[in-house]
Amino acid sequence: MILLLRNRVFKIVLIADLLQQAGIWIRNMSLLFYIMDQSNNNPTAVSLLTALEYLPIFIFSLIGGTFADRWEPKRTVIFGDSLSALSMLLILLLISLGIWQAVFAATVISAIVSQFSQPSSSVLLKRHIPSEDVGTAVGINQSLLALFTILGPVFGTFVYTQLGIRSAVIALFIIFALAAAIQLFLPSSNREKSQEKNTAISDIKSGFKYVLDHVNLKLIAIMFAISGIAMGITQPLDVFVTMERLGLPKESVQWFAASEGVGMLFGGILAAAISSRIIRYRRAVLTVTMIIWSMITLTEVLSTWPTLTVIARVLSGVATAFFQVVFSAMMIKEIKEEYIGRTNGIVLPLLMGGMLLGSTLSGIIVNQIELFGAYFIASVLTLSCVVFTLRLRTDYMNVNDKHHN
Incomplete structure (x- = not known):
């Protein structure tokens, strides 16, 4: 356990995961309440939000996993969080112009990006954590993610009700940018690219x-x-x-x-x-x-x-x-x-x-x-x-x- 907590890759991946979980819950609760406010509690709009969260999993899961196998994992996770951060700025601009439907794009982009970055995180753990410590690493990660299951809805609701949708989107930009910055400290690898010869x-x-x-x-x-x-x-x-x-x-x-x-x-x-x-x-x-x-x-x-x-x-x-x-x-x-x-x-x-x-x-x-x-x-x-x-x-x-x- 002590050696695991000293492992630089494990600590960076864990911190990035926690930041992403905070962002996910802010996004989920803020967008839910914002869409309900803008659509007068229209159940179709709310169900569309859920559909847009799960649909990219079917469309991009295999595609994302394939390219995660082909690409260098450090660059993939940094690029993914950077893209999520930049997309928040675009959505903030569209909201400011009165195009509230743009918030649906936040869910789509986040869901698509995760299909590329999540498999890359698994590759990093496999590469840099001793085999006998993998179970402990996963257990620690699952415990902290469970904590967000308990506190996440409260946290996300607080951000939206107290700060509003614009501040929530700005918070999402900061969170994803921090996650990308932290992952810059991941070790680079000389991963062989023999698979790039294939389509x-x-x-x-x-x-x-x-x-x-x-x-x-x-x-x-x-x-x-x-x-x-x-x-x-x-x-x-x-x-x-x-x-x-x-x-x-x-x-x-x-x-x-x-x-x-x-x-x-x-x-x-x-x-x-x-x-x-x-x-x-x-x-x-x-x-x-x-x-x-x-x-x-x-x-x-x-x-x-x-x-x-x-x-x-x-x-x-x-x-x-x-x-x-x-x-x-x-x-x-x-x-x-x-x-x-x-x-x-x-x-x-x-x-x-x-x-x-x-x-x-x-x-x-x-x-x-x-x-x-x-x-x-x-x-x-x-x-x-x-x-x-x-x-x-x-x-x-x-x-x-x-x-x-």
């Missing part, structure tokens, strides 16, 4: 081949798609469970979300402390996580006691932290460096696609078989992922990488 299309094809050649990655891809559908079914229904099952006002849903954030915070700390053990037994950890998520899904819809629901959400947060630490460590440690971006770009959109499909089906399912039926289907889908986690091989990816070298 981007051929790189994408080789990325799909890499995933298909690895049993673990194929299993994870299927698992992500199924669990994404399950999460998508229940996510829009949380507010109805709060009102109908617990008899609380809809505003109370935020406290249950915060409870899950608390669980993620403590789960991340615990996972960081025992990272070597949980990564060693990753198949068991992922399997138990799926079982816990399945049981918690049923508990949420059956519970009529707010205290029980809070406990369930805290446990869900702990399980989520363990899952994220194990999964992220697997992606960093076991995938060849030149394939990290493309692998993320292929696997992670399946989760998002599943969530959007589940969210689309959610209303239809509730109308046909009510809340209990929807949560039961989500629970069964989550439990079915155990079939895939139990088939994960703990040595397969490393062995295959040797064959590829």
Whole structure:
């Protein structure tokens, strides 16, 4: 742990991530409230904001991951944050001219840039952090990100309500500019550019081949798609469970979300402390996580006691932290460096696609078989992922990488 905290790359990446999280929450809350004010609480405008946040993930995730594999990671992360900062100045100008719809562009630009910079951060961690410390590094990062899950909405709301949209956009410019400046201190590398002889299309094809050649990655891809559908079914229904099952006002849903954030915070700390053990037994950890998520899904819809629901959400947060630490460590440690971006770009959109499909089906399912039926289907889908986690091989990816070298 002490050696990790002395690692210059880890500290720079961590500080940059924290700055970006602050920027994301200021952006999310400020733009949400600003758009609601400008559109007279038009739900179409609000839903468009959400769509513009997720749509670039499908369009640019694989593209961003491919170019993150081709480009030098230090330049990529600096360029990404610099572009985000400059875009804030353009949006500030457009707002000053009365074109309030320009704020939608802030979400689009930020979402696109993140598809290039996030895989590059993973490459930096893989390159500069000892393999045995990767789990601890991911756990620390997840804990701090969980803290933003709890405090982020409050922080973002405060900036907008107290300072207004112009000051919020200026704050975003400063935050992204600081993140870019800090990453100037990352070490440069003499990364071989042999892949530049190939076209981007051929790189994408080789990325799909890499995933298909690895049993673990194929299993994870299927698992992500199924669990994404399950999460998508229940996510829009949380507010109805709060009102109908617990008899609380809809505003109370935020406290249950915060409870899950608390669980993620403590789960991340615990996972960081025992990272070597949980990564060693990753198949068991992922399997138990799926079982816990399945049981918690049923508990949420059956519970009529707010205290029980809070406990369930805290446990869900702990399980989520363990899952994220194990999964992220697997992606960093076991995938060849030149394939990290493309692998993320292929696997992670399946989760998002599943969530959007589940969210689309959610209303239809509730109308046909009510809340209990929807949560039961989500629970069964989550439990079915155990079939895939139990088939994960703990040595397969490393062995295959040797064959590829």
